[in-house]
Amino acid sequence: MGVVDVFDAVAGTYDEARRRLVPCFDAFYGAAVEVATPPLRAALAAGRTPEVLDLGAGTGLLSLLLAAAVPGVRLTLVDAAPAMLARATAELSARSVPHRTVQADLSDELPPGRYDAVVSALAIHHLDDSGKRALYRRAAAALTPGGVFVNAEQVAGPTPALDQRYDEVWMARIAELGASPQEIAGSRERMRYDLPATVGDQCRWLAEAGLDDVDCYFKEWRFAVFGGRAR
Numbered sequence: 001m002g003v004v005d006v007f008d009a010v011a012g013t014y015d016e017a018r019r020r021l022v023p024c025f026d027a028f029y030g031a032a033v034e035v036a037t038p039p040l041r042a043a044l045a046a047g048r049t050p051e052v053l054d055l056g057a058g059t060g061l062l063s064l065l066l067a068a069a070v071p072g073v074r075l076t077l078v079d080a081a082p083a084m085l086a087r088a089t090a091e092l093s094a095r096s097v098p099h100r101t102v103q104a105d106l107s108d109e110l111p112p113g114r115y116d117a118v119v120s121a122l123a124i125h126h127l128d129d130s131g132k133r134a135l136y137r138r139a140a141a142a143l144t145p146g147g148v149f150v151n152a153e154q155v156a157g158p159t160p161a162l163d164q165r166y167d168e169v170w171m172a173r174i175a176e177l178g179a180s181p182q183e184i185a186g187s188r189e190r191m192r193y194d195l196p197a198t199v200g201d202q203c204r205w206l207a208e209a210g211l212d213d214v215d216c217y218f219k220e221w222r223f224a225v226f227g228g229r230a231r
Ligand SMILES: C[S@@+](CC[C@H](N)C(=O)[O-])C[C@H]1O[C@@H](n2cnc3c(N)ncnc32)[C@H](O)[C@@H]1O
Pocket: 003, 004, 007, 008, 055, 056, 057, 058, 059, 060, 061, 062, 078, 079, 080, 081, 084, 104, 105, 106, 107, 120, 121, 122, 123, 126, 127
């Protein structure tokens, strides 16, 4: 079973466990929405429909938050797991949010188009480092001038000791939040496919991809939100 099958298998229960497994859920996703919002509002003010590309969109958690924050956006959701995308379609359609889903690998070419925001949450760490760097270059090239890239991501600690501490803190927090033994075991199983990189490396790769104002806007242990802006 590969990583995509693993997510497809849990598509039906994925959303309900999120707040227990991502302890800083509101601040984490909220920061990503805050970073992505200005170019979307600017597009609306200019009389254009803001275009958003969500990479590894899964059940559409981040897309739904963006659509709620900026009504009028049009979303393109990319993911390789069809059952996850089916959940996203059901949720977005129920709210009449204009969108399309594209079943594709994150290593593939991006869906053609220019985007005011390219966003991602908890997905790109499934690519190896050269795959991440290549995706960051493609994402930067797909932005409109002034558009933003933002990645709300699970990151590696900058040293082995810090990485271990990130894991200890995460385990303690999710236990406090009431994650069940099954949820913890399932999460651990999915984490076997994780290839997280540090914030420092990923910010450097974003700058190398040509983005300006690259920064880490939010960080709580292993959960970080970073990105940059197209010239
Ligand atoms: C932890 S989920 C995150 C989903 C959503 N972005 C969220 O914040 O809840 C990771 C998603 O990345 C997708 N994914 C992982 N590797 C992928 C790849 N190489 N190509 C396309 N999708 C991938 C999985 O199918 C899954 O839906």
